[in-house]
Every structure is written in structure tokens, then in C-alpha cells.
Amino acid sequence: MADDGSRKRQRLETGAATDASLEIQRDEEFWFRDGSIVLIARNIAFRVYQGLIAEQSDIFRDLFAVPQPMNPDMMDDCPAVHLSDSPEDLRHLLRVLLPSQNRYFLKPLKGESIDFAEVSAIIRLAHKYGIQDVQDQALSYLKISFTDKFSDHIDDHHEGPVAFELNDVRAIAVVNLARLVGADSMLPVALYRCSQLGSEIIHGFSREDGTREQLTADDLGRCINGKMALVRASVMAAFRILLAPLSAEACMDGHCGRKDLAHVLDDLAQDDDLITYRVLTPWLPECDMFCKNCHDTLLSRDLKERRNIWLQLPSFMGVAVEGWGGAGRAN
Numbered sequence: 001m002a003d004d005g006s007r008k009r010q011r012l013e014t015g016a017a018t019d020a021s022l023e024i025q026r027d028e029e030f031w032f033r034d035g036s037i038v039l040i041a042r043n044i045a046f047r048v049y050q051g052l053i054a055e056q057s058d059i060f061r062d063l064f065a066v067p068q069p070m071n072p073d074m075m076d077d078c079p080a081v082h083l084s085d086s087p088e089d090l091r092h093l094l095r096v097l098l099p100s101q102n103r104y105f106l107k108p109l110k111g112e113s114i115d116f117a118e119v120s121a122i123i124r125l126a127h128k129y130g131i132q133d134v135q136d137q138a139l140s141y142l143k144i145s146f147t148d149k150f151s152d153h154i155d156d157h158h159e160g161p162v163a164f165e166l167n168d169v170r171a172i173a174v175v176n177l178a179r180l181v182g183a184d185s186m187l188p189v190a191l192y193r194c195s196q197l198g199s200e201i202i203h204g205f206s207r208e209d210g211t212r213e214q215l216t217a218d219d220l221g222r223c224i225n226g227k228m229a230l231v232r233a234s235v236m237a238a239f240r241i242l243l244a245p246l247s248a249e250a251c252m253d254g255h256c257g258r259k260d261l262a263h264v265l266d267d268l269a270q271d272d273d274l275i276t277y278r279v280l281t282p283w284l285p286e287c288d289m290f291c292k293n294c295h296d297t298l299l300s301r302d303l304k305e306r307r308n309i310w311l312q313l314p315s316f317m318g319v320a321v322e323g324w325g326g327a328g329r330a331n
């Protein structure tokens with residue numbers, strides 16, 4: 001059939017907007033010659049297997065079952081269904097539902113990274129199309145970095161399968177994904193990471209399909225309030241760590257406890273991590289002003305303070321998380 005290009009098509013889904021002025025192109029990756037249905041996302045057509053897709057998603061099954069209008073949309077003798085998703089997102093989902101490569105029996109080996117855009121698209125579309133097990137798998141990768149378990153080095157959790165750097169603007173997308181699927185346990189760390197951002201917290205970033213990822217006004221407000229709460233907590237923690245007396249007997253130098261606090265703070269302030277909103281990052285390990293024993297004492301105070309801040313993190317970030325800091329979570 002030669003009607004694959006120029007026909008103007010109306011979208012099946014409410015609110016969808018095909019640019020009818022563009023020709024519909026066959027997707028290079030998902031165009032099976034014996035496919036039985038054509039999914040059209042924007043101006044890209046995917047010819048796939050109706051039964052295989054419907055079997056994995058009740059939403060798709062219902063969508064395919066919608067009675068076609070008098071002149072059903074056809075493409076290459078297959079019924080064509082218009083979706084409101086971007087072709088980039090749909091391609092990521094189809095790679096999971098109809099894998100022709102990268103088939104996983106076991107999850108990726110340690111050290112193997114997964115593209116965030118892929119994880120994000122799969123969570124959003126698996127949620128939309130009711131493919132719970134796929135959604136859970138994709139979320140589990142994010143939960144390694146956006147944990148609800150206290151770690152001595154919470155900010156080092158960017159070595160998970162989805163790489164996140166500190167000040168990574170994609171934390172905005174993680175907040176939105178957690179909101180979308182109700183993964184509340186990810187919100188405290190995701191909002192905490194957003195609160196570390198500069199002005200990009202307002203503008204967000206562009207997804208690979210060109211759409212903009214931004215925080216809602218409410219979550220933006222939570223990050224602004226959270227940042228102030230974090231700075232306050234950080235200052236209080238630093239004073240509690242440094243002001244409590246050090247044991248003169250344990251001190252190897254004999255004068256750690258007599259150091260001038262203003263001088264100590266001034267020296268530590270050279271380190272960006274001291275008394276900032278990045279309060280979960282340990283800063284004392286870099287400090288070399290104290291003897292080994294006194295330094296160890298300060299480190300244990302620092303750990304205690306950060307653990308305490310961790311317990312309050314949901315409250316600082318303006319969210320409620322059931323069971324936060326409960327058994328198995330505070331350590």
C-alpha cells in the first residue's frame with residue numbers, strides 16, 4: 001500500500017496533537033513486515049505485533065479494542081493507532097516489550113550503566129500502559145541512587161546503574177517520576193538533590209524528545225524552604241560537633257581541645273562542604289587539624305549529627321514518608 005506517507009491523520013487519543021503537515025515516517029528499528037498493528041507517535045510509525053503488545057498491557061488491549069470509525073485509519077494494511085507519546089519514549093518501551101537485542105536474563109552487571117532517559121521513559125510509559133513489573137524494574141534502578149536508607153556517604157550514591165552526579169539537574173525528573181507513580185520513599189533524597197541546584201532548578205532541562213522537565217511550583221517551594229532548613233541544620237551540627245569538649249586524656253597532642261574555634265572554623269570554611277546545604281556529605285575527613293584520637297571523636301559526632309539530619313530529611317523537604325528511619329532504614 002502506498003498510503004503510508006501523506007495521509008492526514010487524526011489522533012485517537014484526546015488531547016494528542018499530530019503535526020499533520022509532516023509526513024509519517026516508518027521507524028527504522030520497529031517496522032516488522034509481518035507486524036499486525038501500526039502505532040503512530042507524532043510522525044513516526046511503529047509496525048509491531050498487536051497480540052504480543054496487548055498481552056502485556058490491559059491499556060493497550062483496550063485501546064486496540066476501541067471500535068474503529070467508519071473509515072479506519074490503515075497503514076500498509078494494518079490498523080493504525082495514534083498515541084500521544086513521543087517516538088523516543090515509545091521506542092524505549094518497545095525495546096523492553098519486543099526485545100531484539102539487549103535481552104536480560106539477569107539484571108545488568110555491576111558497573112554497567114543505564115541511560116537515564118531510557119529509565120525515565122520506561123517508568124512513564126509502563127505506568128501509563130499499566131505494565132507494573134516493568135515499571136517496578138525501572139524504578140528499582142533509581143531507588144539505588146534515591147534511597148531511603150541512611151548511608152555514611154549518601155552523596156556518593158551516584159555509582160548506581162543510573163549515573164547521577166552531585167548537582168545533577170535530572171533529580172528534577174526523579175521528583176516528577178516519584179510523584180507520578182507514588183514512590184514516596186524516593187522523594188526526600190530527590191528533593192534534597194534538587195535543593196542543591198542553582199538557578200537551573202527553575203528552568204529544569206530538556207528531555208531527549210524536546211519536552212521540558214520542570215518541578216511543580218509546590219515542589220519548587222519545598223526545595224527553597226528545604227535549603228534554608230538544611231543550612232540551619234548544618235550550622236547547628238557543626239557547632240555541636242566542635243563545641244563539645246574533647247577528652248584531654250585521649251588527646252595525643254595534648255592541645256586539640258584548646259584550639260581557637262574561630263581559627264578552626266575559618267580553616268574548615270576553606271572546604272566548600274562545610275556548613276552548606278550539602279549537609280549529608282561528611283566534611284570532617286578532610287580536616288587535619290586534630291590528632292588521630294580527637295579526629296575520630298569528631299568523626300563519630302559528625303556521623304551522629306548526619307544520621308539525625310537524615311531522620312528529619314522528609315520534614316525538611318516538606319514530605320511525609322511512611323516508615324522513614326524505621327528498622328533497617330536508619331542505618
Ligand SMILES: [Zn+2]
Pocket residue numbers: 250251252253254255256257290291292293294295
Ligand atoms: Zn587531640
